[in-house]
Amino acid sequence: MRAVVIEKPGTINTTTVEDPAPGPRDVVLEVSGVGICGTDLHVLDGDLEGSEYPIIPGHEFAGTVVAAGSAVEKLAVGDRVAVDPNLFCGECHYCRIGRGNLCERYNAMGVIRTPGATAEYCAVPEGNCYPIPEGVELEHAPLIEPLSCAVHGFDLLPGRVGEHYLVYGAGTMGLMMAQLARFAGAASVEVVDINADRLGVAERLAADRTATSADDLDRPEGWEVVVDCTGAVPAIEDGLTRVRKGGTFQVFGVAPEQATASFSPFRVYKDEITVVGSMAVLHSFGRAVELLARKVIDPEVMISHSFGLDGYADAVDRFRRGAGRKLQIRPGA
Numbered sequence: 001m002r003a004v005v006i007e008k009p010g011t012i013n014t015t016t017v018e019d020p021a022p023g024p025r026d027v028v029l030e031v032s033g034v035g036i037c038g039t040d041l042h043v044l045d046g047d048l049e050g051s052e053y054p055i056i057p058g059h060e061f062a063g064t065v066v067a068a069g070s071a072v073e074k075l076a077v078g079d080r081v082a083v084d085p086n087l088f089c090g091e092c093h094y095c096r097i098g099r100g101n102l103c104e105r106y107n108a109m110g111v112i113r114t115p116g117a118t119a120e121y122c123a124v125p126e127g128n129c130y131p132i133p134e135g136v137e138l139e140h141a142p143l144i145e146p147l148s149c150a151v152h153g154f155d156l157l158p159g160r161v162g163e164h165y166l167v168y169g170a171g172t173m174g175l176m177m178a179q180l181a182r183f184a185g186a187a188s189v190e191v192v193d194i195n196a197d198r199l200g201v202a203e204r205l206a207a208d209r210t211a212t213s214a215d216d217l218d219r220p221e222g223w224e225v226v227v228d229c230t231g232a233v234p235a236i237e238d239g240l241t242r243v244r245k246g247g248t249f250q251v252f253g254v255a256p257e258q259a260t261a262s263f264s265p266f267r268v269y270k271d272e273i274t275v276v277g278s279m280a281v282l283h284s285f286g287r288a289v290e291l292l293a294r295k296v297i298d299p300e301v302m303i304s305h306s307f308g309l310d311g312y313a314d315a316v317d318r319f320r321r322g323a324g325r326k327l328q329i330r331p332g333a
Contacts, residue, residue, distance in 0.1 A: 002331070003119030004312045007054045009046025012316075014309050017056070020115070020123035024071040027126055029063030029081065033306070034117045035142045036060075036319050036327045037172065038231060038254050043111055044316065047256045050112045058118035058329070059085035059110040062132065062141030072126045081129040082144040084285040085109035085116070101152070101282040108280070118312060120331045130285060133293040139306075140292065140299035142328060145281070147297060148288035150176040153252050153278040154184060157225055161185030166214065167207075168239050169229035169253060170198035172302065172326045177227050177252065178206035179297045186225075190217050192235075195322045205298055214242050223247065231255040237262055245271040252278045302326050308333040 003017045022028050040057050042048035062082040065075050075081065087107040088100035095103050109124065110116015132141045150173060165181040167174050170193035181189045190209045191202040199210035211217050222244035228236050231253030240263045243249045255261075267273065292299065304324035307315045308331070315327045 001120040002309055003056050004309055005054050005056055006044055009044065009053070012044065012313055014312060017119070020121055022067050022069040022123050024069040025126050026069045026123050027065045027072055027075050027129065028067040028121055028123050030066045031061055031063040031117045031119060031122050031331050032138045033142045033328045033330045034058040034061040035146065036315055036329065037146060039111060041316065041319065042254060042256070047258070048111070049257050050106070052113050055110065056115040056119050057110045058116035059108055060142045060145040061117035061122065062138060062144070063122065066121070075126055075129060080132040080138055080141070082132055082141045082289065083124050084128045084130065084148070084281060085111070085145065086281050087114060099282070101280045118309065118329050118331070130289050133289065136293050137299070139328070139330070140303070143297070143299055143302060143326065144285065144288045144292055146172055147176055147292060148281045148285040149173070150180055151284040151288050151291065152280070152282050153177065153227070153250060154180055155284065156276050156278050157250060158248055162187045163224035164188045164219070165190070166223040166226045166239070166242055167191045167229060168227065168235040169193055170195070170202040170210070171229065171322070173252065174229035175202060175205055175302065175325065176297055177229055178202060182206040183296050198322065201301060201325065205301060214238065226250070227252050229253045233259050233261045243273050248274040248276060250276050250278055303328055306330050306333065
């Protein structure tokens, strides 16, 4: 089969590799689509802890079952599924206390050690597959993985209705978090992005107001919930100053592993600011399937461009430039 391979940090090839074969509890999917996200860039750039090379990238994906292992019980050839790419060991301290996303031997398809889905076919464990409901288009289903990350992020927020939200970043994750905030009962949702071209879509989907700087939003008292979806240190540092007393700041975007940010510990203490991270997916994938089926997010607007396997480098370049929204690779194109 043909696949995109990151041979080593900075080196991408579209080449022919061996077809995957299912283990007893695995299925093989014909991949319909795979989304590109910031984590893929961290893998490509070599600044994500634990990534091993060469690796086929791609962890936001869906497809159709074309082969099943001998012990597969719930899936059959022809089934449409989305895949949770996270692979937890099930044995370490964190897995045993129900915090598998903090697994000491954490693995994820297309990210750490196991091949991902930027290929014509991909073998995956049956237990990581979620049937795609009727009415959900197959090309929309790769959005379930990033949506499940956003759902987990909301699990870690206060969850009170009628509060004011500020989201940094109008890319895929910022737009998803803004739409979930609206669905969850926010009093207002405001979005900041230094790329003014992205702000119109944020207003169309969920934002009451947008700006290229939080200074322009004129809320001197701050916001109860501030979420950074950029992973950019300047945004994180600015966002921490915008949290209202007793509020919450969430580090949702993925910063480079060695990045550092400055903040006022005194203010965190004095104003009782909660700072919380959000790592990947935890017991949220199934809920994301249902939310997509209910059209809590708008998939037609979220997906802006698609490419064949040979267009992977072009898609990455567009992503780095902030051109478009969710970019997808469709191996059959």
